[in-house]
Amino acid sequence: MTLSSLERALTALPSTYPGPGGAAAVIREGEVIGRHSWGFANAETRLPFTPKTLFRLCSITKQFTCALLDEFADKTPFDAAIASYLPKLEEAPPGIMDLAHNQSGLRDYWAVAMLHGAPTESAFGAMEAHRVISGTRSLHFRPGTAYSYVNQNFFLISEALEALSGRSFAELLRTQLFERYGMSTAFLAADTQAMPDGTQGYEGSEATGYRAAVNHIFWTGDAGLGASLDDMIAWELAIDAQRNDPQGFYNRLSAPVSFRDGTPARYGHGLQRGTLFGRAMTGHGGALRGWRSHRLHLAEERLSVVVLFNHMSEAHSAAASLAAAVLDIPPMTQEETAGNRAILGSYLDRETGLSASITPSASGKKLSLRYAYPPETLEFWTQNGAGRDATRLSLPDEGLTMARPQENRDVALVCLDERIRHDGLAGRYHCAELDSVLTLEGAEGAVYGGFSGMLGLGRMERLQPLGRDVWLIPCLRALDHSPPGYWTLAFQRDEAGKMTGVRVGCWLARDLFYRRCQD
DSSP, X not given: OOHHHHHHHHHHHHHHSOSSEEEEEEEETTEEEEEEEEEEEETTTTEEOOTTOOEEXXXXXXXXXXXXXXXXXOOHHHHHHHHHTOTTOOSOOOXXXXXXXXXXXXXXXXXXXXXXXXXXXOOBOHHHHHXXXXXXXXXXXXXXXXXXXXXXXXXXXXXXXXXXHSSOHHHHHIIIIITTTTOTTOEEXXXXXXXXXXXXXXXXXXXXXXXXXXXXXXXXXXXXXXXXXXXXXXXXXXXXXXXXXXXXXXXXXXXXXXXXXXXXXXXXXXXXXEEETTEXXXXXXXXXXXXXXXXXXXXXXXXXXXXXXXXXXXXXXXXXXXXXXXXXXXXXXXXXXXXXXXXXXXXXXXXXXEEEEEEEOTTSSSEEEESSSSOEEEOOOOSSEEOSSSSEEEOOTTOOEEEETTTTEEEEEEEOOOOOOOTTOOEEEEETTTTEEEEEEOOTTOOEEEXXXXXXXXXXXXXXXXXXXXXEEEEOOOSSSSOOEEEEEEEEEOTTSOEEEEEEEETTEEEEEEEEOOO
């Protein structure tokens, strides 16, 4: 590596990832070799973005929550605490480590909140969180058997930490982590409406213009960390300083984890595990409307990268580009040819009730898979399948299968009948578990639907037909930055063809049944 290549990569960030402002740092072998900030933390007040600007780290918080949990040798009391937050659960509750590894089987509470009718920019704090969580009656998989990204896993961990320590989560962060590791301005920024130094997050783009993002969530252990770039540099330096200590906090957090069947898991202790340029990597991103962040760590290279944007550009790609500059990794080009078009189409995962749509990418040389959100791009599209490291599609004689090792799941996808039925859709449907109502109105090409419940009256959206009795409700804006995307509506009819109910779900919250109400 030449230092100039890193300097070029850092100075290219504002044009490659345009927006009001940002900051980035690169730390290698215990030294800060790159530290750069640009633009404005608040464009209206002309507040400059500096390495000391306070920033919402969002889901990067999860590893800090788990670092606090890691200090308790006996975690048995935490299991009982978690069970107490789920008084209506009709099956065995998840344990504390199921939550820390995103293997709890709980449905994400910000997704479920949309089924309760929460308006996109409504307030959602501890009271609303407990109302949603305490109503849980079922899980969408058995704890420890699969992976699903669930924010309230870490909200519940922070609640249990407070209950069992007798101290506030903010105090625990300050005394056990921030003061210990030199994060002098870091704090619990629970209220997403404002930052104390005036930093503002922005929605939009250069094409549409930028506008101040509006958020009313109150965060704790799932995404509440407020910190500057300099605070995060201190965190990365502390990680490097303990690199040779098996009991060092980050070595414990990044130790291998597995599912109950022994299969290695790619997420644990609030950290994603994977590879970057063939090197083992741990890290995490963070996002809220108007805010994007990412940190990554390559232990063998003693390399850490932190990127902070107060806009919606891809911080994880920016972080990878800085790592590539340090490691002298040339831009990767791949010669790919379009594969078997029999893979294209719309499908249903009957196990979860989720739909999958497979289309060519813009180049026509890769596949776009909409199953989770956002859609995934699958490379290496061949005659027999697509994908390589994470999601993989294969087309054996018995039909299309989808392997999702990151979730510990193999899925049989059933091709949907393309003949659309419009009859019988309109009406009201009730989910007994949530006490939520789905209302459908209209006919033919103008069917609209919306959810309502204890949190309000959700907006009506036009349904999109996918296959015979399978429709989608768009939900591209939600309380959290990562929305449900699309709710799959898999309708059920009796032998006479009369509608009896609908199975509703998205990747964050699956398999909820709404029974047709009597007219």
